[in-house]
Amino acid sequence: MSVDERKLDGNAIGGLLREIFTMEMTAAETTCAGCGAINALGRVDVYMDAPGAVVRCPSCESVLMRIVHGRGRYWVDLTGTRCLEFAES
Ligand SMILES: [Zn+2]
Secondary structure (H helix, E strand, O other), X not given: OOHHHHEEEHXXXXXXXXXXXXXXXXXXXXXXXXXXOEEEHHHOEEEEEOOEEEEEOOOOOOEEEEEEEEOOEEEEEOOOEEEEEOOOO
16 A cells, blocks of 8 residues: 555544543644644544554654554654643543
């Protein structure tokens, strides 16, 4: 499969984020550490690469976050996200 065929939007990780943050996160906004673009999580580019998900900025394609879930644990790498903003539930 080509890269474009594997590309999904942020809704692909809505359930995964819900497990971690215990609230609806697809409306949360990320600020890209690379280019400063602000995007709703529902609109970012998502690649479901085993064993985890890679979230990329739709503006500059930098990695915003990596989420791996396995062996009873989660690993969340937010190095590429300068800020994650979401409403209280
Ligand atoms: Zn960016």
